[in-house]
Every structure is written in structure tokens, then in C-alpha cells.
Amino acid sequence: MPAPLIKISDGQIIFKGINAFSNLDFCWDSGESWAILSESGWLQTAFLETLRGNTVVKSGTVTRPFANQYLSAKRQRKEVASFRDLMAYVSQRYEFRNKFNQQNFYFQQRFNSAESEETETVEKYLSSVQSKQEGPWTLEKVLVLLNLKHLREESLLKLSNGETRRLAIAAGLMRQPDIFLMDHPTTGLDIASRAAFGEIINAIQKEGVQILITCNPQDIPLGFQKIGLLDHTGLAKVWDSSQFTLASRIEKEKDWNWALLQELLPQEKPIHETLIALQNVTISYQGKTILDAVNWELKAGERWLLKGANGSGKSTLISLLIGENPQAYSQNIWLFGRKRGTGESIWDVKKPTGFVAPELTRFFPSNQTCKKVILSGLFDTMGLFKKVSTEEEELALKWMKVFELESLANQPIHRISLDQQRWALLARALIKKPQLLILDEASQGLDLAQRKLFTNTVQKLCELSSISLIFVSHYPEDVPDAVDQIFELPSK
Incomplete structure (x- = not known):
């Protein structure tokens, strides 16, 4: 033996x-x-x-x-x-x-x-x-x-x-x-x-x-x-x-309080018909081309799947859309009706967009609690560093109630489970009622039941609100039915 x-x-x-x-x-x-x-x-x-x-x-x-x-x-x-x-x-x-x-x-x-x-x-x-x-x-x-x-x-x-x-x-x-x-x-x-x-x-x-x-x-x-x-x-x-x-395998079903969720989501139609317009966008680092002459247009209310193999430039493209990439100023990029590099502040760029990626939790200071992380979404900062109003505090509590995070309000974000971290990040992205939500492998690392719940939740977000969506996933089964358009970056 x-x-x-x-x-x-x-x-x-x-x-x-x-x-x-x-x-x-x-x-x-x-x-x-x-x-x-x-x-x-x-x-x-x-x-x-x-x-x-x-x-x-x-x-x-x-x-x-x-x-x-x-x-x-x-x-x-x-x-x-x-x-x-x-x-x-x-x-x-x-x-x-x-x-x-x-x-x-x-x-x-x-x-x-x-x-x-x-x-x-x-x-x-x-x-x-x-x-x-x-x-x-x-x-x-x-x-x-x-x-x-x-x-x-x-x-x-x-x-x-x-x-x-x-x-x-x-x-x-x-x-x-x-x-x-x-x-x-x-x-x-x-x-x-x-x-x-x-x-x-x-x-x-x-x-x-x-x-x-x-x-x-x-x-x-x-x-x-x-x-x-x-x-x-x-x-x-x-x-x-x-x-x-x-x-x-065995799977379990779970649902949230959808009525409360709908109350918190944006319902009004965006002012601008075109939220994103990219014209021949090319990004290079040290002579290596990451994005090559990319053209893409996303209109209000559309829900897109962003595809591409590892290393195809998805993260770089997203960085342009969320205001994190300094090369955006030299490119033909329009966000929410305004060309990048025409006097807008970084906060003007960030305010209409909610963003979730699994690695975000690494960049919050160790003293940031679940509630503070959610509230930081109102200010587009990696943590909460200012006093909030009573109304803002109540709004965060409602989002914690939606995703059943109330008992974790004062727990450091790094000490709660991976799935709880993702719901906190999603609440952080949605608390400011964004026009556009970008989910970059947001259910990555979750187990089957949690991934199914995440997919169902994103589907409900689309059904219950006017929000536009860019969804990134390597798993076809994770893509909500509401996502009906595809933009694929070529492999290098």
C-alpha cells in the first residue's frame, strides 16, 4: 500500500x-x-x-x-x-x-x-x-x-x-x-x-x-x-x-431584498446619449504596444461584455475609462460627453462610473472598515478620510442591509471573507448611483453558489435601473442575460 x-x-x-x-x-x-x-x-x-x-x-x-x-x-x-x-x-x-x-x-x-x-x-x-x-x-x-x-x-x-x-x-x-x-x-x-x-x-x-x-x-x-x-x-x-x-454537485439558492435594492439604484436617464467613445486609441509602454488603434462606442443603457485573453489589454482599457491612466490625455477619448484633457478634474471623470475589481481590497489602508470602504465610494477614494453626514451614513447602512453586511460594519475590510469583500466593493461602486458600472472579474474567486448569486444580482441591477454596464469575465456562465453586446480585444 x-x-x-x-x-x-x-x-x-x-x-x-x-x-x-x-x-x-x-x-x-x-x-x-x-x-x-x-x-x-x-x-x-x-x-x-x-x-x-x-x-x-x-x-x-x-x-x-x-x-x-x-x-x-x-x-x-x-x-x-x-x-x-x-x-x-x-x-x-x-x-x-x-x-x-x-x-x-x-x-x-x-x-x-x-x-x-x-x-x-x-x-x-x-x-x-x-x-x-x-x-x-x-x-x-x-x-x-x-x-x-x-x-x-x-x-x-x-x-x-x-x-x-x-x-x-x-x-x-x-x-x-x-x-x-x-x-x-x-x-x-x-x-x-x-x-x-x-x-x-x-x-x-x-x-x-x-x-x-x-x-x-x-x-x-x-x-x-x-x-x-x-x-x-x-x-x-x-x-x-x-x-x-x-x-x-450541490448548489444553494439565495436572494437579496430586491425592493430595497431598486430604491437605491439610479432610475433617471443619463444626460448624454454616448457615454464612451474611443477613436484609434493606442497605448504603449517602453515600446510595447498594449492597445492598438482601438475604436469603441458605448451608449446609455447598453450592457457590454469586454472579452480578451490574458494580457490582451483589458485592464489597460479599463484604466482609461476610470481615469487612472495618464496616457488618456494624449488620446481621442470622450467620457460622458467630454473629451479627456479639456480641463476636467479626475473627480469629474470618476463620479459617473462605479468600478469593481477583486484586487481593489489590497489597496485600502488596514484601518478601513467595511462601512468606511462603502462610504469611500461617495468620494472615489481608496478609503474614507473625512467626516460624513447623517444622510450619507444612513445610505451606507441601507447598502449593508441589501448585501447582509450590517454585522460586519466595523470589521476591517481585510478580515472579512472574500465574498463579503466583493459585496462591500459592489456597494461602494453603487452608493453614488453611477451612470456606468464596470465589473472587472468581480466574482473571481467566489464559489459556485456565490458566483450564481453575483450573476443574478447584476441581472437584477440591469432590470431595476437605468445603469449601463461593462462586464468582464472569462466564464461564459457568469455573464448575465442582460449583457447583449460584445467587444473583444485581439490576442497579442
Whole structure:
């Protein structure tokens, strides 16, 4: 029989002070790769953190035989060591530091060519990753495997979401792990990259690395032997990959207070018929063309899907529309009836547009609570830095009531769950009643039930208001029915 790598028996597991599992049994045998499913993304993260030793085991046992030989050798040499030395982990909250080992980035920084150079390049970042043991992974090998070779001299801040995800996986490999844990690793990857992910997994496994991932059912890559379904008891079901079908999953339905939502949404028709007009817009950085002669027009009331492969320039295009890219002044861009660069302030540009992207939460100061983040949408700032009126405070409370965030009003935004963060960001975008809402992979990283609720919510926003919409997603099933036009950027 194969030797177990990690074994959990009758575990009562506490994660972040909350009971996660009441009776968790799990045996990970050598040579097996696992895909872990759940209705709850929080449970998936709790499971991974249990494997990593970052939860409280109130009762039961967790053993990690895979590290026994390594730890024994270290003890004989009287060296400090941990089983974590042999693990790599890619979370959904990956963060990078600048050259001064600080995380004081701001959202606009990636679009300012000089300031974005404060971060390391892809090559320097990967070269700096430290490992506790020798292994097969070289810089060149991971650059090729994760399709990063053409980005080796690129600043980390200039990477797209999908490219950043591939970089995080590459950094994990540079640790030379025996065990590789990944929390929704295909999040942010385009359709082609997700399809190729099974080949990446296969190449990693061939080097003897044991892999366990969390994911949604439709994202299980080829090559995984075991599939498990978590609930609050533990592993509720286990399948061999040949036995699993998408019909095996369980989904839950949820709705908001739609009447209250409608009361808070804009109903009036915008003054300008054309909200966005781009004419031959070309954006380049250091000789590299990101957008090439782009033409696009969006009229009031229209709902568009913005498509494009990772690296096609979607984030750069959006940065022009939300006033974050200084190159907008040299381009033929009209926003809400006014050409950029004709004396408008940055606040004039931002006021009519609500914007949500999953990475936004990284850029709020640590003292910003859920309520403050929502209120900051009234002022288009990354946090609340002024006293608000009673009416504004009451408006924020109504938005928290819509998305069931009242109990989290005074919790720091970084301490609430990923799905709660997204609802807070959506409330922040909508609190000022924008004419245009831009959702850039806004449901990225959410579990199936949460993604379905997000799609339904955006559909309701369109049905109950006059709001125009730009929706970005690599998942066709996440696109609301109200989105009936497509603008696709060509691949590079």
C-alpha cells in the first residue's frame, strides 16, 4: 500500500475562531492528486489551512508523515525545521512587495511607467524565492512551464490578473516543494489557459510533486485521481475521477431584498446619449504596444461584455475609462460627453462610473472598515478620510442591509471573507448611483453558489435601473442575460 502523506482522523477543526469541521477524516496517499470541492469557499480555505497547520485541532489528530525523514535529518544536525519547509501554497490573496520590501502599492501605480518600476521584475522576483531543499525547478524551467518567458523583464505591477496567478504558481515551484497546495489556481485564467492547466499539473507531478487544489466542479483539471466534497462535518463525499460528474454537485439558492435594492439604484436617464467613445486609441509602454488603434462606442443603457485573453489589454482599457491612466490625455477619448484633457478634474471623470475589481481590497489602508470602504465610494477614494453626514451614513447602512453586511460594519475590510469583500466593493461602486458600472472579474474567486448569486444580482441591477454596464469575465456562465453586446480585444 502507498504510504500516507497527510492523515487527519476524527478532527474537530476551528478556523478563525469558528467551527469549520466537526468530524474531518482525510487520508492523502502518496501518488494521489486531489481536487477539493465545496459550496463554501471559506470551508475550502479552512481545509487547506488545516493541512498547513494553521487551524486549531480541538480534538482528533493530524499527522504529516511526508516530512518525517526530512525533520529527522534536521534534528540530527540540530537545525530548526518545519514540515512547511517542504510545502508550497498559492492562495487567492497573493501579494507582492516592492524593491524596499514594502507593500505600499497604490492602484494607479501600474499605469505610471516610472513608478511601476519600484517593483521587481518577474525574473528577479522568482530568482529571490528561497528553498529549504534541492529540487528540479530552475528559473528557465518555470518560466517556460507557466508561459512567463516573454514577461521575464516585466514589472510585477504590470502583469494582468491571469499572469499574476501564473507567477504565483511559478514562485511556489521555486520553493522545490514535495507538497503543493493551491486555492482555486485557475481563477483569473482565460479559457485557453484553463484548458492547458491540466498539462501544467501533469508536468509538475512528473517531477514527484504531490498536488492538492480547491476548485469549482467545472474547473477540475485533467489528471486528478481523487475528488472530495466538503461540508461542515468534513469530507461528505469522495469520488475517483472516473466516477465524478458535474451533476454530483450541490448548489444553494439565495436572494437579496430586491425592493430595497431598486430604491437605491439610479432610475433617471443619463444626460448624454454616448457615454464612451474611443477613436484609434493606442497605448504603449517602453515600446510595447498594449492597445492598438482601438475604436469603441458605448451608449446609455447598453450592457457590454469586454472579452480578451490574458494580457490582451483589458485592464489597460479599463484604466482609461476610470481615469487612472495618464496616457488618456494624449488620446481621442470622450467620457460622458467630454473629451479627456479639456480641463476636467479626475473627480469629474470618476463620479459617473462605479468600478469593481477583486484586487481593489489590497489597496485600502488596514484601518478601513467595511462601512468606511462603502462610504469611500461617495468620494472615489481608496478609503474614507473625512467626516460624513447623517444622510450619507444612513445610505451606507441601507447598502449593508441589501448585501447582509450590517454585522460586519466595523470589521476591517481585510478580515472579512472574500465574498463579503466583493459585496462591500459592489456597494461602494453603487452608493453614488453611477451612470456606468464596470465589473472587472468581480466574482473571481467566489464559489459556485456565490458566483450564481453575483450573476443574478447584476441581472437584477440591469432590470431595476437605468445603469449601463461593462462586464468582464472569462466564464461564459457568469455573464448575465442582460449583457447583449460584445467587444473583444485581439490576442497579442
